[in-house]
Amino acid sequence: MLRALLWDADGVLQHTPVPWVEALDAAGGPGFAEAVFEAELGAMRGSEPLRLTLERVLDSWPDARTDVPALLELWERAVVDQAAMELVAEVRAAGVHCALATNQQDHRREWMRDHLGHDARFDRVYYSCEIGAAKPEPEFFHHILDDLGLPAAAVGFVDDSPANVQAALGVGLHAVRHDPASGVHKLRDEVWALLTSATWTRPLEAE
Numbered sequence: 001m002l003r004a005l006l007w008d009a010d011g012v013l014q015h016t017p018v019p020w021v022e023a024l025d026a027a028g029g030p031g032f033a034e035a036v037f038e039a040e041l042g043a044m045r046g047s048e049p050l051r052l053t054l055e056r057v058l059d060s061w062p063d064a065r066t067d068v069p070a071l072l073e074l075w076e077r078a079v080v081d082q083a084a085m086e087l088v089a090e091v092r093a094a095g096v097h098c099a100l101a102t103n104q105q106d107h108r109r110e111w112m113r114d115h116l117g118h119d120a121r122f123d124r125v126y127y128s129c130e131i132g133a134a135k136p137e138p139e140f141f142h143h144i145l146d147d148l149g150l151p152a153a154a155v156g157f158v159d160d161s162p163a164n165v166q167a168a169l170g171v172g173l174h175a176v177r178h179d180p181a182s183g184v185h186k187l188r189d190e191v192w193a194l195l196t197s198a199t200w201t202r203p204l205e206a207e
Helices: 018-028 032-044 048-058 067-073 082-094 106-115 140-147 162-171 178-197
Strands: 004-007 097-102 124-127 155-159 174-177
Touching: 004 178, 018 032, 018 067, 048 106, 082 097, 082 155, 097 140, 097 178, 106 155, 106 162, 124 140, 124 178, 140 155, 155 162, 162 174, 174 178
Parallel strands: 004 097, 004 155, 097 124, 155 174
Antiparallel strands: none
């Protein structure tokens, strides 16, 4: 069995009732969501607070019918999938080191940490804004592997993004893509299949 499993948050362990694009375009008009997502990449990497990012976008979007406080609330709408979190606990109980590995800016990181209590559910947590790199950048995964002190072949990864899964595979991790619409029963099958079918080469000094 693999030594560690990295879990994505949005689309795997928590879900947003109203799609991001619909919510943002409803607030700022057609095309507003795309502008916010493009600008948010810097905040995802920790280069600036999300509040400053949104202020800059609104300054360039005079017809937007919203403000920064209202926009920040959009990042506080995720609903935790309790059954998925029970699966995390089950995998941890089996002796697999579980880590949250998620792209988040500072505002949502604090909300997930303080309001949702995610940090206590995992052995370690990795937020892109603290790492300085975001999925699917290879640096995101290399940072985690260095911190875990494990070879890529000993680590699994589950995410809903095909691009993120391909990036993880490219670094050498075992990875599976989870379709959020398939539900937690499918997630359970995918996770246990990944953990039990993947193999890794133990270093000779560990024998």
